[in-house]
Amino acid sequence: MKLKDIGEFGFIDKIKHDALIREYLGLVGIGDDCAVFRVEEGKSILLTTDMLLERVHFLREVMTPYQIGYKALAANLSDIAASGGLPKEAFVSIAVPEDLSLEELLELYDGMKELARKFDVNITGGDTTTSLQDLVINIALTGEIEEDLALYRSGAKAGDYICVTGFLGDSAAGLDLILNHRKEMHNFPQLIKQHFTPIPHIEQGRAVSRSRLANSMMDISDGLASDIRHISKASKLGAILYEERFPHSEEFQKYLAEFNPDYLKTAIGVGEDYCLLLTVSQQNYARLKEVLNNLGHQFYNVGEMAEGEEIHIVYKNGRKAILELSGWDQFKEH
Numbered sequence: 001m002k003l004k005d006i007g008e009f010g011f012i013d014k015i016k017h018d019a020l021i022r023e024y025l026g027l028v029g030i031g032d033d034c035a036v037f038r039v040e041e042g043k044s045i046l047l048t049t050d051m052l053l054e055r056v057h058f059l060r061e062v063m064t065p066y067q068i069g070y071k072a073l074a075a076n077l078s079d080i081a082a083s084g085g086l087p088k089e090a091f092v093s094i095a096v097p098e099d100l101s102l103e104e105l106l107e108l109y110d111g112m113k114e115l116a117r118k119f120d121v122n123i124t125g126g127d128t129t130t131s132l133q134d135l136v137i138n139i140a141l142t143g144e145i146e147e148d149l150a151l152y153r154s155g156a157k158a159g160d161y162i163c164v165t166g167f168l169g170d171s172a173a174g175l176d177l178i179l180n181h182r183k184e185m186h187n188f189p190q191l192i193k194q195h196f197t198p199i200p201h202i203e204q205g206r207a208v209s210r211s212r213l214a215n216s217m218m219d220i221s222d223g224l225a226s227d228i229r230h231i232s233k234a235s236k237l238g239a240i241l242y243e244e245r246f247p248h249s250e251e252f253q254k255y256l257a258e259f260n261p262d263y264l265k266t267a268i269g270v271g272e273d274y275c276l277l278l279t280v281s282q283q284n285y286a287r288l289k290e291v292l293n294n295l296g297h298q299f300y301n302v303g304e305m306a307e308g309e310e311i312h313i314v315y316k317n318g319r320k321a322i323l324e325l326s327g328w329d330q331f332k333e334h
């Protein structure tokens with residue numbers, strides 16, 4: 001069966017059920033001209049949107065429709081986490097190629113819905129059209145945050161510790177396994193999972209914003225080496241990263257030992273970690289670490305903000321150098 005067999009409205013009927021998990025008075029979801037939802041006083045609405053194109057952001061040959069749907073929403077959720085907010089309403093627009101079956105399309109929505117359910121997100125609306133060749137998904141996601149708690153990239157201060165809320169490089173290692181070492185994939189389930197179905201750090205982002213202890217925050221989508229530049233630029237500061245502090249999972253270490261990839265490129269140059277990158281003053285660092293650790297979350301100090309505008313790295317052997325991005329660009333898939 002194909003989308004055209006039941007048409008857009010038939011399709012809407014099929015995806016409508018289970019899409020709203022927080023029905024409330026005044027809410028209008030999928031199926032009307034507009035979706036309507038309430039804005040509470042004292043709260044800011046966050047809105048983020050991401051478009052994913054087949055062959056540009058993902059390969060249909062190596063991802064199941066479920067994984068594509070899941071990951072498309074995960075990337076958006078991670079952006080809401082980066083502001084410290086709570087995700088609320090998702091709008092999913094999709095361009096469907098001829099060779100994607102209705103079953104596959106519904107599976108893609110199943111992946112999205114599973115993650116949506118986990119984080120109390122409604123799939124509130126969207127648009128569906130046909131595509132001549134590639135699958136395209138655009139998700140717009142709203143979130144809410146108390147007006148005075150939102151965190152931005154621009155708030156970092158000189159001397160702030162630079163911290164991350166998860167291991168670095170697992171997703172990049174997972175991608176390398178998927179593309180280049182398929183026979184070994186089953187030995188690295190966590191790396192594969194981290195690449196296909198990462199859990200966005202919504203809880204961590206909320207804990208950070210509610211603590212009022214951090215000065216700036218974003219999420220790591222392009223890799224620490226690239227993303228720290230956004231905080232630096234927005235805050236008009238430089239940064240120093242310490243290679244020996246980069247946190248890694250056991251599976252990542254095993255992957256390094258077995259395949260000997262370019263370490264820095266894999267750890268901080270590829271990205272899709274979807275953990276949070278934040279800065280906190282030195283005096284607030286221990287308290288914030290305690291807040292996150294007490295909730296069972298990871299929290300690692302990987303460097304500090306500095307005067308100037310350069311990004312430096314201190315290698316394990318103690319040598320300090322400017323961290324260049326060139327040379328990794330061709331490796332990046334997106």
Ligand SMILES: [Mg+2]
Pocket residue numbers: 078079082218219220221
């Ligand atoms: Mg982001």
